[in-house]
Amino acid sequence: MAYPVKWYASQMQGAPSLGDTADGALAALLKAVLVTGFGTLTINSLVWDAATGWAKATISAGHAYLQDSVIEVSGASPAAYNGEHRAMKVSSTEVWFELDGGNPGSAASGVMSMKVAPLGWTLTHESGDGKMAIYRPTDVSASGNVSLRIDNTAFSGWFGATYMGYLAKMQLVEDVVDINTYTLIADQRWPATGRYSDKRWDLIGDPQLFYFLPAYASGNYQSMFAVGYLKSVRPGDRYHAITLNYSSTNADDSNRRWNVGVGGSFTNYGTQGLTFDDTTNRLLARPYSQLFGVVGCWFKGMFTRFGTGMNVPNGADNAFYMSTDPIMVMETGNHLRGYLPGLICPFASVSAWYRKNFSNMPALPGKIVRFVSGTYTESTTQGAPTMVGFDLTGPWR
Incomplete structure (x- = not known):
């Protein structure tokens, strides 16, 4: 499947x-997620479980694969067990996963392994040490002319000697010849480490765009970053690549002191990616005209941001409300450029749902939704994280 x-x-x-x-x-994290996959373990037995109608893999030494994730099996015979599959249930030593063709007819044999499947982007160029890389969606005809370049080397200024920020270059490029020869479209920053936090992160994506929510700095909040192609309304659009960025290109910015926790001064290290009607730290590679130069954009929603607007439960019907409509992306000049795919806008934030998955919600039958909380202001003293939902099933386009 x-x-x-x-x-x-x-x-x-x-x-x-x-x-x-x-x-x-x-750089290593993005390569593992986008291209290679990660977490390879040996499968000790692989059988068809008639009671569940799924395949069941046993990993005797234990594992940490998660339900709802996509795993990849290789080395099994019959070959029907191989390939990418949705993990339907897990125990400490077993993983059950769905098979398109049903029962393969026999237990599997061979030197079998399992890993977390990669997102499926293409690595076009990479430095010898792996700390610089250029990626693009594999199907260029469905996306455009823009590639993502990551520079996670110890370049001058990546580390804040006084205020302790750690930043990598996140660049939009085109006309790529090699890792150091290209046309620069935009030079932005993403957090390069999880310094001072518990280093948790989430990443959700499709073949053309992904959202990255790392925790970093003493506030230990996750913030939402993104790069890739929105769903453009313009026919033939080749520059509808969008980015959500860190709020500064200076890792030693005195207003963004990673070593200061929530409640202290100068903790403006969050992002505003989950707010509506706000152009801060987001851009498109070119305007709808396709002429040179980046252009600003903002998202439209019913309330001021994701995760707010109504009580939960709603008093009149004891319900939880959210919008499943695609998020509008407005380009400077009040032009609708397209839609930001994959996002679900809850009208409240529920702390107990943080980093949890829900299946077959009434408004989304047949879908799996994951809720994550991220910052909505730069200052961690002015607002706790707000909740956003992600459609884990798709398709987004």
Whole structure:
């Protein structure tokens, strides 16, 4: 089965760490998620479980694969067990997963392994040490001319000597010749480590766009970053790549002191990616005209941000409300450029739902939804994280 959307989290089997003070951790994390997959373990037995109608893999030494994630099996015979599958249930030593063709007819044999399946982007260029890389969606005809370049080396200024920020370059590029030869569209920053936090992270994406929510700095909040292609309304659009960025390119910015916790001064290290009607730290590669130069944009919603607007439960009907409509992306000048796919806008934030998955909600039958909380202001003293939902089933387009 094809899985157009996949999700990843720091507690998964073999998940790469966001790191602490060393350069290269973000680059390694993105390569593992986007291209190679991670968390490979040996399968000791693989059978068809008639009671559940799923295949059952036993990993005697134990594992940390998660329900609802997409795993990849290789080395099994019959071959029907191989490939990418949705994990339907897990125990400490077993993983049950769905098979399109049903019962393969016999238990599997061979040198069998399982890993968390990659998102399926293409790595086009990489430095020898792996700390710089250029990625693009695999199907260029469905996306556009823009690639993502990550520079997670110890370049001058990546580390804040006084105020302790750690930033990697997140760049939009085109006309790529090699890792150092390209046309620069935009030069932004993402957090390069999880310094001072518990280093948890979530990443949800499809073949053209992904959302990355790392925890970093002493506030220990996750913030939402993104890169990739929105759903454009313009025919033939080749520059509808969008980014959500860190609020500064200066890792030693005195207003963004990673080593100061919530309640202190100068903790403006959050992002505003979950707010509506706000152009802060987000851009499109080119305007709808396709002429050179980045352009600002903002998202439209019913209330001021994700995760707010109504009581939960709603008094009149004891319900929880959310919007499943695609998020409008407005370009500077009040032009609708397209829609930001995969997001679900809850009208309240429920702390007990944080980083939890829900299946077959009344408004979304047949879907799996994951709720994560992220910052909605730069200042961690002015607001706790707000909740956003992600469609883990898709397709987003």
